[in-house]
Amino acid sequence: MNKPSDEQLVAYLDVELDGDYRNQLDNAIVEDPLLSLRVQWLSRSNLPFKNAYDELAQQAPLDRLQARLDAIPSPEKPGLSRRWFIGGAAAALLAGGVLADRLFLGWHAAQSNNWRALVGDYMALYVPQTLDHLPTDEASQRAQLRTVDARLGLNLSPATLKLPGAEFKRAQVLEYDGVPIAQIMYLDARHGPLALCVTRSNQGSRALEHERRHEMNVVFWTEHEHAWMLIGHVPAAALEQSATLLKSRSIG
Incomplete structure (x- = not known):
């Protein structure tokens, strides 16, 4: 089936879809972890x-x-x-x-301009089992990174994205209100899911900063035309070391 829109998923959550299409979505949600995460994220939405x-x-x-x-x-x-x-x-x-x-x-x-808050909400849904079955061959990684590069004007490679103690699992482009956000997912051997995320920015270059979201540590910075963040349950000091390593490779 075609990728469902957020409106269709909201209708699914509100039990407003016809039986056949709802059954198709039921099966797709079981088979597609990313779609399952989208449904969980939308189900948590509660605008004041x-x-x-x-x-x-x-x-x-x-x-x-x-x-x-x-x-x-x-x-x-x-x-x-x-x-x-x-x-x-x-x-x-x-x-x-x-x-x-x-x-x-x-x-x-x-609210929507705070992209780190959106990423934090999304990352709170990840567990190691979300990522452990994904293929990790370099050909797949390069193909995924080409999609990221094309949408965000980057030039990434598996070699420049390597992090100590964490395995590169997937790169994908998400979108919120027409704004692309690239998500590079890792599985840290000790601390579980870890994500490097990037979107376009007009704020110029800014040094590394720290915050916490959903009991996860975050290191974020901007470089030229992009804003970056690294988020996960990795201790803050180790996370900053990883962010510094990524910056030194001129990924952003």
């Missing part, structure tokens, strides 16, 4: 609509409308007052979704 609309109520510009309307002569038509106009204007804005759309889209943009 209530918080967004609570903030909307606080930001409604009633005072500004009142000040402007105070300068307008009272309408000649009986039964209509400035208060009626204020209420009607606010209701029209809310009913039209203008304030709600701007508020929620602004909130959503702030």
Whole structure:
């Protein structure tokens, strides 16, 4: 079957698909670990609509409308007052979704722009069994890296991506809101799944920095036109050594 869209997977989770297509997806999810991870990730999605609309109520510009309307002569038509106009204007804005759309889209943009948070959410779903069955021959790795290179303007090779104590398992390109994110997966012998991820950036070059997400250590940096991050349960000091090694090979 063709790769399902996020909308189809959400419909699957909401039990809104017809029986035949749902059965096809059931089988595909069992056979495709990546598809299974996408379904798990989508099932965890819980956007705070209530918080967004609570903030909307606080930001409604009633005072500004009142000040402007105070300068307008009272309408000649009986039964209509400035208060009626204020209420009607606010209701029209809310009913039209203008304030709600701007508020929620602004909130959503702030969330989706934090690509490291997205990667952290995704990585939290990985277990060693997700990766241990994948082929590790160099021909497969080079073919996968060519796809990454083509989407993100890189020039990667298995040799430049080697890390001590970790086996290169897979390279793939994910996409969020049209933005490609490359994910190079490793299986660390002691600490489990480890990922080197990269996306395009216009922030220039920045030194290594540290953070933690979902009880995993993260080292991140930017170099020229790309932002990088290394994430996993590897201790912070060892993770920084791996990141420094990768930088020294001029991968980014």
